Amino acid sequence: MRAGRASRTAEHNAFFRALESALPESRRLFKDPLARAFLTWPFAVGAWFAVIPGLREVLPRLIDNRWPGVRSSVVARTRLIDDAIAASLEERTEQLVILGAGFDSRAYRLPGLCDITVFEVDHPDTQTSKRRALGRVLSVLPRDVRFVGIDFNQRELESVMPAAGYRESARTFILWEGVTKYLTDAAVDTTLRWCARASPGSVLLFTYVHRDVLTKPGAFIGTERLFASLAKVGEQLTFGIEPSELPEFLAKRGLSLESDVGAAEYRERYFKDAAASLATRTERWRYAASF
Numbered sequence: 186m187r188a189g190r191a192s193r194t195a196e197h198n199a200f201f202r203a204l205e206s207a208l209p210e211s212r213r214l215f216k217d218p219l220a221r222a223f224l225t226w227p228f229a230v231g232a233w234f235a236v237i238p239g240l241r242e243v244l245p246r247l248i249d250n251r252w253p254g255v256r257s258s259v260v261a262r263t264r265l266i267d268d269a270i271a272a273s274l275e276e277r278t279e280q281l282v283i284l285g286a287g288f289d290s291r292a293y294r295l296p297g298l299c300d301i302t303v304f305e306v307d308h309p310d311t312q313t314s315k316r317r318a319l320g321r322v323l324s325v326l327p328r329d330v331r332f333v334g335i336d337f338n339q340r341e342l343e344s345v346m347p348a349a350g351y352r353e354s355a356r357t358f359i360l361w362e363g364v365t366k367y368l369t370d371a372a373v374d375t376t377l378r379w380c381a382r383a384s385p386g387s388v389l390l391f392t393y394v395h396r397d398v399l400t401k402p403g404a405f406i407g408t409e410r411l412f413a414s415l416a417k418v419g420e421q422l423t424f425g426i427e428p429s430e431l432p433e434f435l436a437k438r439g440l441s442l443e444s445d446v447g448a449a450e451y452r453e454r455y456f457k458d459a460a461a462s463l464a465t466r467t468e469r470w471r472y473a474a475s476f
């Protein structure tokens with residue numbers, strides 16, 4: 186991330202969610218009414234054009250051609266995670282921790298979350314920008330949203346979460362979406378160990394990239410261009426996991442793997458027939474849920 190500036194990749198995700206939200210109700214996977222509020226130039230203008238019929242189909246297509254798989258993965262997993270959180274609320278989850286929240290607006294748009302405590306944990310530079318945008322569009326913030334600023338590469342969650350009111354004894358859903366790939370090995374390690382201390386019945390849902398994306402980028406379509414775009418915004422990929430090693434990797438940190446779903450699979454789950462054209466893209470993003 187560039188010092189003093191909000192994460193640009195967090196803004197990319199908000200842009201993808203704004204584009205999806207501009208589609209007619211029968212064709213979109215979710216509606217994120219706040220996504221547009223977080224956008225700056227040129228994404229704000231793109232999202233503005235996306236409300237125009239005709240143009241709203243063109244923009245996603247252009248993005249998919251230039252950065253294969255990226256937008257569709259973010260959109261499908263947004264819905265997947267919305268569904269996972271809704272299911273966990275049925276299981277009496279008492280608190281939601283969103284690590285590296287970026288411009289995630291779930292605390293403000295998902296029914297049921299206003300009844301539990303939500304911790305939005307993020308780098309202070311991104312969080313400052315988010316809070317400013319929220320102040321512009323929401324007259325009041327939900328009572329039980331707590332903002333926690335931290336640099337995962339510099340500090341441990343243990344040093345900030347108890348003071349924010351996090352209860353280790355409460356059943357917790359921890360979401361860590363789109364973040365591990367930007368961190369050091371040590372930061373991922375200490376954060377996972379902190380997650381493993383959550384009370385029984387708690388869930389961690391996190392995304393990671395296949396380690397080969399970092400070590401053999403040539404094997405993945407479009408990775409060169411993606412890396413160049415990430416370098417421009419100062420958010421290079423630094424961490425990946427070999428999927429076959431995931432169960433052991435998690436076990437060493439006190440977690441057991443519940444499921445590990447690749448992007449091709451969850452895109453197909455949500456885009457159905459339309460996934461056929463998207464599925465020709467390389468599989469790059471995965472997520473794992475761990476108890």
Ligand SMILES: C[S@@+](CC[C@H](N)C(=O)[O-])C[C@H]1O[C@@H](n2cnc3c(N)ncnc32)[C@H](O)[C@@H]1O
Pocket residue numbers: 186192194195198199284285286287288289307308311312335336337338339361362363364367368
């Ligand atoms: C790609 S965005 C994902 C945002 C959001 N979770 C989503 O899925 O839309 C990456 C997020 O990780 C955060 N991040 C990156 N490096 C970080 C660090 N060292 N410490 C804390 N947060 C970090 C950024 O501020 C940003 O919000």
